[in-house]
Amino acid sequence: MTRAPEPRQRTAVLAANSAWNIVNFRRPLVDALRKAGWRVIALAPDDGHAAAVVALGAEFQPIGIASSGTSPIADGRLFVEYLATLRRLRPQAFLGFTVKPNIYGSLAARLLGIRTINNISGLGTAFMTGGALNRLVTALYRLALRKSHRVLFQNPEDQSLFVEKGLVRPGQTALVPGSGIDLRHFQPPAEAPARQKPFRFLFVGRLLRDKGLIEFAEAARLLRPAWPEAQFAILGFAGSDNRSAVPIAEVERWQREGIVEYLGDSADVRPFLRDADCVVLPSYREGLPRSLLEAAAMARPMIATDVPGCRELVAHGDNGLLCEARSPASLAAAMEAMLRLGPEERQAMGRRGRQRVERQFDQQIVVDAYLEALR
Numbered sequence: 001m002t003r004a005p006e007p008r009q010r011t012a013v014l015a016a017n018s019a020w021n022i023v024n025f026r027r028p029l030v031d032a033l034r035k036a037g038w039r040v041i042a043l044a045p046d047d048g049h050a051a052a053v054v055a056l057g058a059e060f061q062p063i064g065i066a067s068s069g070t071s072p073i074a075d076g077r078l079f080v081e082y083l084a085t086l087r088r089l090r091p092q093a094f095l096g097f098t099v100k101p102n103i104y105g106s107l108a109a110r111l112l113g114i115r116t117i118n119n120i121s122g123l124g125t126a127f128m129t130g131g132a133l134n135r136l137v138t139a140l141y142r143l144a145l146r147k148s149h150r151v152l153f154q155n156p157e158d159q160s161l162f163v164e165k166g167l168v169r170p171g172q173t174a175l176v177p178g179s180g181i182d183l184r185h186f187q188p189p190a191e192a193p194a195r196q197k198p199f200r201f202l203f204v205g206r207l208l209r210d211k212g213l214i215e216f217a218e219a220a221r222l223l224r225p226a227w228p229e230a231q232f233a234i235l236g237f238a239g240s241d242n243r244s245a246v247p248i249a250e251v252e253r254w255q256r257e258g259i260v261e262y263l264g265d266s267a268d269v270r271p272f273l274r275d276a277d278c279v280v281l282p283s284y285r286e287g288l289p290r291s292l293l294e295a296a297a298m299a300r301p302m303i304a305t306d307v308p309g310c311r312e313l314v315a316h317g318d319n320g321l322l323c324e325a326r327s328p329a330s331l332a333a334a335m336e337a338m339l340r341l342g343p344e345e346r347q348a349m350g351r352r353g354r355q356r357v358e359r360q361f362d363q364q365i366v367v368d369a370y371l372e373a374l375r
Contacts, residue, residue: 015101019049082108154287157308178288180363188299202276212282218328299350319353
């Protein structure tokens with residue numbers, strides 16, 4: 001009797017603008033897909049994290065992306081590379097993250113009849129500015145997302161913006177809580193930090209102007225005369241090719257002036273969050289910021305700008321404080337208000353932040369949204 005051939009294993013391609021993105025934000029999704037029987041291939045530039053991708057149990061396929069490049073020729077080559085790679089891999093699903101994979105990867109997947117699920121994790125610098133580049137990116141999004149099976153957004157304002165501009169249909173979209181958070185991995189410290197040490201503000205994020213890094217340094221400069229003991233620390237990756245990157249030389253200059261302390265980058269932010277009294281993100285706009293999710297999960301009070309993405313996580317006066325975007329003076333005022341709160345008030349803010357992520361931002365919610373879209 002002839003045995004029936006075994007069905008070919010389903011393949012899902014996860015495409016992002018860096019392998020680092022896959023390792024840091026998509027680990028739960030990779031685990032869930034593999035447990036559901038999917039072969040997972042990460043399609044991203046080889047930025048030194050390829051081995052970490054493989055350690056997750058995914059295969060790694062390098063692709064060249066200039067994340068901040070605007071050359072039509074380079075982008076055309078990228079589209080052709082996506083087309084050739086996806087034709088060779090023959091996946092059943094294409095899961096896009098970040099701008100260029102969502103545009104050029106989705107266009108290639110559409111031509112090949114591959115089911116596409118997009119995650120709009122933020123609008124990117126080009127989308128936030130006006131002019132010809134904004135119009136071009138808008139037109140490309142409209143073309144790329146037209147036939148996507150599902151487009152996931154991380155905050156309702158981005159979702160409404162894409163619907164209003166006609167980039168997606170309402171029935172295509174769904175909201176997810178960012179990349180979610182592993183509440184067992186990010187646990188509040190057992191005890192409140194001892195108060196013998198100076199108060200410590202911590203900025204966590206890539207060294208980008210769009211993240212509000214300049215405003216953080218300027219606010220520290222404004223506060224230094226009245227609060228000479230306060231500390232202002234920066235933890236994050238330097239050397240990004242993003243067009244809003246702040247040169248590491250500028251950060252080192254601030255450090256020599258005694259304004260900030262640069263801690264470098266780390267694969268595990270938890271020790272730095274434990275040592276912080278308040279986590280600060282003065283970003284210009286976010287999808288849903290991972291740094292604030294992690295801070296809230298570890299019961300840290302937060303200061304963030306009153307912009308989409310940040311205000312989904314920080315409720316003013318409840319689990320943190322909000323300030324104006326692009327305003328060092330407003331940020332400094334919020335930081336001074338945090339300094340003037342009593343330790344019990346700040347700890348209560350932290351507890352409320354933890355309770356908020358427990359209710360709304362567990363990573364399983366994100367995983368379930370993908371598994372449902374793939375059924």
